Amino acid sequence: MAGDTGNHAPADDGVVVVTDRLVVRAFRADDLPEVVALHADPEVMHHITNGVAEDPDEVAAWLDHWVEVAHRDLDTGCWAAVDRSSGRFVGWFHLFRDDPPATDTLELGYRLRRDAWGLGLAAEGSRALVDRAFATTDAARVRAETMVVHTASRRVMEKVGMHLVRVFDADWPVRIPGDEHGDVEYAIDRADGNTGPVT
Numbered sequence: 081m082a083g084d085t086g087n088h089a090p091a092d093d094g095v096v097v098v099t100d101r102l103v104v105r106a107f108r109a110d111d112l113p114e115v116v117a118l119h120a121d122p123e124v125m126h127h128i129t130n131g132v133a134e135d136p137d138e139v140a141a142w143l144d145h146w147v148e149v150a151h152r153d154l155d156t157g158c159w160a161a162v163d164r165s166s167g168r169f170v171g172w173f174h175l176f177r178d179d180p181p182a183t184d185t186l187e188l189g190y191r192l193r194r195d196a197w198g199l200g201l202a203a204e205g206s207r208a209l210v211d212r213a214f215a216t217t218d219a220a221r222v223r224a225e226t227m228v229v230h231t232a233s234r235r236v237m238e239k240v241g242m243h244l245v246r247v248f249d250a251d252w253p254v255r256i257p258g259d260e261h262g263d264v265e266y267a268i269d270r271a272d273g274n275t276g277p278v279t
């Protein structure tokens with residue numbers, strides 16, 4: 081699986097970044113019920129599976145993988161985001177390393193609980209992760225993809241300082257309303273500098 085090729089031992093506490101409102105940390109096995117619920121919410125899954133819930137056993141295997149990866153590498157991976165004041169699970173972010181030859185490129189992704197949408201949390205967490213990636217890894221580029229019609233996700237990418245790279249047709253395993261309009265890739269390069277304040 082992409083995203084687990086780093087070789088730096090993680091910090092003992094498993095914390096990846098801390099923002100004003102979020103702690104992004106290594107997944108733990110006891111996050112499973114929250115992740116199963118997240119991946120079963122039809123609105124959360126709308127632009128991913130056309131709203132179909134993921135099989136809990138597959139979610140459990142997915143979580144096991146990222147828990148294991150985090151034991152040896154926190155440079156790239158998929159991490160839980162929790163509310164900084166309450167510790168409540170909010171969702172997750174990922175930074176996967178692209179396959180060769182583009183190994184200096186990381187792919188950003190995010191999935192948040194519905195009751196956490198519209199608060200700027202995806203942009204806040206993403207910006208911190210992009211800044212960290214340029215500060216602590218050899219990444220030259222962070223990129224992200226979404227459907228043309230997924231306005232909220234595109235807006236997150238723009239707020240993080242990413243620019244539109246291309247419009248293309250991704251090979252989706254399921255039909256999702258609006259997929260006839262295609263997909264977009266956004267990116268920010270190390271040379272673009274710090275992402276700056278979220279606007």
Ligand SMILES: CC(C)(COP(=O)(O)OP(=O)(O)OC[C@H]1O[C@@H](n2cnc3c(N)ncnc32)[C@H](O)[C@@H]1OP(=O)(O)O)[C@@H](O)C(=O)NCCC(=O)NCCS
Pocket residue numbers: 123124125127128171190191192193196197198199200201202203204225226227230231232233235236279
């Ligand atoms: C996409 C997602 C991560 C956004 O999280 P979020 O924390 O609400 O994002 P933010 O609040 O940082 O920013 C969302 C922006 O999109 C805007 N937006 C949201 N829905 C919109 C819509 N339907 N039309 C226009 N703009 C919209 C918001 O107004 C906000 O922009 P603003 O700050 O300029 O007002 C969240 O909706 C989610 O987890 N969705 C389900 C999983 C998913 O689709 N992941 C992405 C797959 S590519």
